[in-house]
Amino acid sequence: MIVINLDVMMARRKMSLGELSDKVGITLANLSILKNNKAKAIRFSTLDAICRALDCRVEDILEYKED
Amino acid sequence: MLKISKNASLVISKVLTVLFFVVLICSTVILPHFVQLIAPAAVRPLGLRDGVLIMAAGYLILLFAMLADVLLFRLLSLVHRGEVFTVKAVALIRGVSWCAIAVSIVFLLVTWYYLIAIVLSFTAVLLGLCLRVVKNVVEEATAIKAENDLTV
Incomplete structure (x- = not known):
């Protein structure tokens, strides 16, 4: 399964959920869905914006784990 | 052409x-x-026994019709609350379709006394079938909506 490690990266950048949602331009509710691994899909544009906001690479956020 | 707003149409349906x-x-x-x-x-x-049976069938049909009506109202x-494509709505439509099929079975039994009841039975089973298809469609739409809602 694909795991989202958004909280790790956010902690490293010392960025709050609200701050990130402002920078990325998606709602707090949607960002929570993403952070809590409840999302079924993620748009490239969202991924792009998150990587830019957190100044990180895609693999810092997304990870494949064998279940 | 007479154009009725969405909300007014909903109110008309509820009143009906x-x-x-x-x-x-x-x-x-x-x-x-x-x-x-x-x-x-x-x-x-x-x-006398036949009369009682026919009465029972009549009341059974009315009972199922009431149940379907309540489900439709819900x-x-x-x-009204904008929760059309939910599991709950699918269950309600399924309930109404089962009511229609139950009514068709009762009418089929009434055929023993009144041949014409076969027409009503046929109509009811057709209605139940249509509702089942609608239920399938809404179920599929529910899955698509969930997927869409959980796309960030």
Whole structure:
């Protein structure tokens, strides 16, 4: 399964959920869905914006784990 | 062309559902007289036991109709709250379709006394079938909506 490690990266950048949602331009509710691994899909544009906001690479956020 | 707003249309549907329920309640009172009225049209002479059976079938049909009406009203309330494509709405539509099929079975049994009941049975089963298809469609739409809602 694909795991989202958004909280790790956010902690490293010392960025709050609200701050990130402002920078990325998606709602707090949607960002929570993403952070809590409840999302079924993620748009490239969202991924792009998150990587830019957190100044990180895609693999810092997304990870494949064998279940 | 007469254009009715979405909200007004919803209110009209609700009012009609309530009116139909009132009609059903009145029907429970009229049913014994109605059965007496159509008694001569039966394909075989009716004894007391036959009369009771026909009455029971009539009340059963009214009961299922009431149940379907209540389910429809609850479905309309869901639409009002904007929760159309949910598991709950699918369950309600499924319930209404089962009611239609149950009514068709009762009418099929009534055919023993009144041949014409086969037409009503046919109509009811067709309605139940249509509703099942609608239920399948809404179920699929629900899955698509969930997928869409959980895309960030």
